[in-house]
Amino acid sequence: MATSKARTRPVRTLVVLGVLIVAMFATIFAGTKLDAKSEDNPNGASWAPGLALDLQGGTELILKAVTEDGSTPTDEDMDQSIAVIRQRIDSSGVAEAEITRQGATNIVVGIPGEVSQSTIDLIVTPAQMAFRPVLQILAPGATATDEPTDGATDAATDAPTDGADDAAATDTATDAATDTATDAATAAPSDGASDAASDTATDAATDDATPATDPSDLAQITPEVQAEIDAFDCTDPANLTGGNSGSADDVLVTCDDTGTAKYVLGPVEISGDEIDSASAGLQTTQSGATTGAWEVALKFTGQGRDDFAASTERISTLESPRNQFAIVLDGLVISAPSVDEIIPNGEASITGSFTRESATTLANQLNFGALPLTFEVQSQETISATLGAEQLKQGLIAGVIGLLLVALYSLAQYRALGLVTLASLVIASIVTYGVITLMSWTQGYRLSLPGVAGLIVAIGITADSFIVYFERIRDELRDGRPLVGAVERGWSRARRTILASDTVNFLAAVILYVLAVGSVRGFAFTLGLTTVIDLIVVIMFTHPVLQLLAKTKFFGEGHRGSGLDPRRLGVDSIRYGGRGRVVTPKRPVADEVATLDADREPVAVGAAAGEGRRMTIAERRAAERKAAEAGTEPDQADAAPQARDQDEETH
Template sequence: MTSSGAFAPKLGIDLQGGTRVTLVPRGEPDEESMQQATDIIRERVNGLGVSGAEVVLDGSNIVLTVPGEDATAARDLGETSKLTIRPVVQVVPMADPFNFEPTPDTAGDQAAAEKAIEDARAERQGDDQAALQQKLNTWNCPETDLLAGVDNPDQYLLACGDGQKYLLAPQPKVDGAPEGPAGYLDGEKIQRDSVSAGFDQQRGQIQVAFRFNGGPVNASMTWSQLTQEYLNQQVAILMDNEVISAPVIQGVTPPGSQTSITGLDDMDTAQSLASNLRFGALPVSFEEPNVDNVPASLGQASLEAGLLAGAVGLLLILGYSLLYYRVIGLLAFLSLVFAIVLTYGVLVLLGNWIGYTLDLAGVAGVIIGIGMTADSFVVYFERIKDELREGHKFRSAVPRGWKNASRTIVTGNMVSVIGAVVLYVLAIGEVRGFAFTLGLTTIMDILVAFTIMWPLVYLASTKPVFSKNSMNGLGAMEDLRVKAAAEHRSEASRRNTAASEQAATTAGSTPSSQSKGDDA
């Protein structure tokens, strides 16, 4: 699920392509069960950090699409993941660990699928322990376990795991639990927040640790009693009827204590198992999934064209900045480039840490966020111009302008962050990718404005060469102010001269008027 570059973000399905896994349920589950299964798989996707994945209910099937060509993670997400516990009656090694009983092909035939499940139950389950013990040696493990999640908990069971064949006793019932499927000691009684995957330093093994619930339905007490009853005997822990661990109980587990599953292949397997336990078992089981490759809807050529367009846009911003703000505009452009590099680095790290994938909607969010970063620079520089109009020198106008601009920058960006958070919480799919990158680049905008742009411009204002009006477009306001003041003084002088001439003319004409009056 990675892009081809060594230091590049992981790309989404629309840019990289991906894998589509179609899960076809066994039997005829109702609509509520299928919707619940869809929600659980979606939670598993989020819990594993499989970013960019799509989970939809398509008729009676669940379609899961993940970036990349590796379908292993998608297959694991579709596992029923029903954890059960059964005491071990007998265990024998498989004669040939690579020889499995073929599974009947029942795809598209509902009646045949149901008959295959009933045949498997009749062959592998029953109340007669002796009869199943005789069958254990000659029975072959199935290629696909048709009883996964649908076995009878009150009967003995033949199961397999790690090259061994097991005869298992019925599932223990939990004291205080209601009758029916909810009354047995299984994964539904696990404390969800107690599940964790890690490495046991003492045993030197990868493990998944968890605790059973207490309270009125005290599964923790039932597990403690089970470890006491089967002390020095094996108890099997099964996942979808496959024995994943069958430890010998070496001591009584006190109620509320931690239980662990060991013997897992690798940490990825442990994390997948922990995620499935944390979000619960699926209410339905599925046939062997159908896997298809999904081609990229945009492809590498479209991605390169988008990057070229972005580069052209940056060059236009550089030209405009130099033309309008001169050298100070160059500092703003350098800050903008730093914001882009910082955002890119964060996206790469998120891809490595949590599997975040960048899709087309996410690219749009980055572009808009970078545009808002350029807006912050303009806001600051225009505030400096305001200070210059009021008569301040360039050096004093820079910090005074920042004092006013910083509040505007923070307020405007916080509105965008709040909008991005609300959109991310309420939306689904690609819209969430847009909201995430928009919020991320907006936060980068605030960070760069305070730590890069403002210090650079302030440092430039302390250097005489940058304070020259010919070196920055901001200082030109000072020339305009001086020119305007000179023009104002010239206009005032002209008006005073004109007024004086008018007064002299009026004074010269007054005696003549009076003499004419006397003659009359």
């Protein structure tokens, strides 16, 4: 019953494959309408896959590594810097970037396509990151004031309530990397709190004899610091370029990275290299349910865990905004989360009005904000893809030639059956194109020239799978099976061979992708991708199509043009034609007659019998019938030869 059911499912399998293909291209169509590719959105959806640097051109940066003491960077520092830069670029959604070392101090970064300034800034951002306690949050302008203006209040109010209650999220956060400086998660002081903070600061500024007791003490705001605060203007673009992280032991007056708020920060309590890991994800409740809100999970190292526990123990008891700590990257505040309770295990969850993009950006900044070196941009230029375009043209011509050769061979060797090979290659090409185009939009993947080479190699790999299957079917036909049975039996045997072959190819692609660097990984990726697609097409298209064709008269009866003609396969003996029919070839009847051995087991005789090959059921029944018509016993059939020739007939 299982076999019977399996034979009734080819149409269902083809429909499922068709639905998947339609859904894939429908998704791309929706993307072109909702998130279309443009100059402002280079990673948007498009009907054409993204191209890498060698095919499309892009921007080339030459960065010079600079150490704090002016010494020559070590090889380890340069290698680590290249790894971090590559991770930064990949995390920003750009694929197929070329990063190479040039000499002892230079790193060449090639980025394909239109490159946004934010991506360039992310690459060259210096490595200095620190955690400082917040003393004040003020309006961005340079005018001295006792309380934040409306702009600062709008940018720094509305502390979250739900995020602080989660077991894993003990500190709520703001995301200054997005539209506002401190985001909806930063709690700004109310008017009364602001007045109290300002009054306290004034008192502290007039009492030089009162030393600061901790990094959050407002006594650190001396008259000199207050004058700097009054004069500092976050609306001036010059104050938003970064690069000034200040002294780790002194108060820092700075801005958020969007220039919408001014921060007064205490001394550094935790350095950026104490961060163990950071990741963006959806918040979960204590029961494990997903809330749909985004968060950034932050984890510190051993020393960082102790320092963070001591810091949160102190600032969690303070009023707003001194219950916040600022994450400072390159002298600018990228986030300023508030703390409501002690975090002793060094694992914090920064929550707020994050989107997926803003949460990912903050996680990337936390993860890769500690380069061992700083970099100076020596040059930045746009490179063309004239040579790459010519190479792409030649590569496509080579692919077309290879496809035509495969088509000619298939048609010559398998005749009409070769059309199944061509149809399967077309389906595989459509699926591959759709997957690469979809990945260009959703994953930032870009097709490089080595990737095109991988696609061309895939033509041979895909055709090889069909050849294995067809030859297995022919073997079964030679053994006397009807076509329907030969298709099923041949598939069960060919499937193991195809799986083994594709597994080897896929493992080779994975190993090459892991061990290789640069453009070679593009070849490995497309090779692995097309191997998986080949397996899908053989299972969901080629096999079901052959199941349907086996039931047609043209293929089922072995037409000369079908590629399954018994004569071309060397099958000269009697065979079963389906529906109780037995087909006999054109040759003397005497050669068709079989004898039974001593144990009455059927054994074929004659030149076409295959040197004592055991007869099939169809052959045995036909031999017995002809022996009965001749009036002889089956074991004496060879003694009553028929001299006349018979045309091929169906019984």
